[in-house]
Amino acid sequence: MSDILLGIKVDENTVCRKRLEIYRRTIERSPRINNGKITSLSPLDLKLIFDLYDEIFFNHWFNKKCSSRIEFSISKRMTRSAGMVKCSINKRSGEKNFILQIGVNFFFNYDELESEKNVCGIKTGDSLEGLLLVFEHEICHIIEFISYGKSSCRGKRYKTIARNLFSHVSSYHQLPTYRQIAGTKHGVSVGDCVVFHHRGRQKTGFVNAINKRATVMVRHEEGQYIDSKNNRYVKFYVPLGILEKA
Template sequence: MREYCMVDLLTMEYAAAEITWRRKEIARRLIGTSANIKDHTINRIAPADLELLFGLYDELFLAGWFRHCFAGTLGFSLSSRLTKSAGKTLCPKDIAQRKPSEIRIEIRIGVNFFLQYHAVKNPKPVCGIATADSLEALQLVLEHEICHVIEFLHFHASNCSAARFKRLAGRLFGHTESYHKLPTAQQIARQKYGLRIGDAVSFRFEDTVLHGRVYRLNQRATVMVRDRFGHYTDGNGRRYTKYYVPLELLQK
């Protein structure tokens, strides 16, 4: 136990070839073990898969430090509400005042970035590294969040724009950037359906064709339709009703 806890996560460093090998080995083991992820295309995923993936990273990159030395709790969750960040690490604000056993950190992953990975044909780098498939993209996002976890535990704060984070991510995982270019809902709407925010559209609702404008684009479009009885008002006093419409049902 003592030898694990003497590992310094802040100074660990791997050569590029070693990082690539370990990342591929983790993918191989995950595919062989996960109940949901059976190849490099993610069609189904559960929080248990994230926990499994983190455990493999702990073993192959972090010398088992979390398994043997972390006294707190790590949580894993999936969210369809993350539309810009593909991952997020949640840490208690009073982490500095908590006992090690009272610390709970959660890694939350924006699931739609990976389920819709192939919806657009653009290159999809993550953390400055080109990705070939949705599993590799997920791995790189999790690597980024692992660096946040390490910073929170050591410094009680984390900032992926700062030099300290970039050094850590570079040494451990070869990251050169702190952002991703995975397909967003707006990119998918634009490329697949030709839709943009502000477009005039029509759609059928209860045997009536309604006309409005696209106000927001996520997994569905938010469309504002003029309605004198509507609950939403613009700056000119015009009233609207809000509708959530599947993208494929909209006509420009």
Template sequence: MESLHIEDKNILQLRRDIKGSLIRNLGIKDVHSISAVNLETIKEIIDLYDFYVLNNYVKNNIQDGIKVSLSRRMTSAGGKTIFMKKKNSREFEIRISLTILQEYINSNYKGKICGVEGNDVIDGLMLIMEHELCHVLEFSAYGTSNCKGRRFKAMAWKLFRHGASTHEVFSEKHSKNESNIRVGQQVVFIYKGKSYSGVVAGINKRATVMVKDPKGQYKDKKGNTFNKWYVPLTMLKGEGK
């Protein structure tokens, strides 16, 4: 554990190398699509980080490897590491939130993850995985892990130059507390550099926004056609504001 260390000048290059290998190995075509986030991608990220950064620590010290899973129910954290210690074995699982990563895409990659900016969903997933791999290392070495603790923060900085121990992407909780958007309101939002205008038809965890579109699937009594968008409240602005 103590031998694991990445020089400050190398971490950016290492991320580029890992990302390049990941895209080539899996034939990823669209780094802005949530479809790029799947179990195969996560497993490949673990193997690449283990080789490039962790000196095969996972391979040599975690006999059964790390299980991976995806969740649409996690809305406050981008990832979660589950550690179970049994009589004769230890189990590790990393769970990734598709909901948070979709918000990251929808926000056009606003907000830092662990204090680091990203440019696409692969960057976001890699940064979350760096954080979760620190949990795996701490659980493996000490039996407990706390990302608010000094030991974890020191490890995250030493390995990945993480300047924060949280995933600062937009969360539903933040959206609900901060938004003044109301049903029936005319709003605008930007997605992948393009501006859209519509009317808020409902608000739950996200706002349902009806956007006029000649090829839309929904039609009103006047014959206007619309597409339905589910948009994080933090992305919406009242039209004219």
């Protein structure tokens, strides 16, 4: 049973020491992570980091005693959460299996803004530190899922687990989002009226969404997108650097 994990309480100094050891070994063993700045990441790196946490914090409990299967994946589509755990339950056996997914763009874009970047209430110095803290957050979800069949980082129980294991004081991160980068570096926000050039012609529209590029809706009588006033639009995906406010 996972009761042994729920009973663990690690003091803050020990947490910092163990986290630093994982940081050091990740750089030492990963062929893609050579320093604290993450420029490439694969599911194999996530597996490496998880195994290090299992060894250093949990004495190989997941490897030796946990019956659940844990898989790892990378997402470039995650725009709000830097990490996510998906739990599936076998209806016959009741066994819980997990996918731990990481939104890589949060870490690739870590240095895009110079603001302070706290993760789980802890100040980070580089993107690898941020990744480790997000990883800890997701590990707490897995532990709560295994123990209770559901998990919510808004709940008191989850917050107690995260605080006891990793000294987390918050369930949120302040890693740069594409919206924040667009607003700070390009002065563009959702809803803004903007101008850009497409195939040599100037287009005017409004910003409907911001991810790696801006989604801009341009009025056109033959457009396939229709608003509540029956105005028709054509959708364009536009690099942020070529947008100008109208």
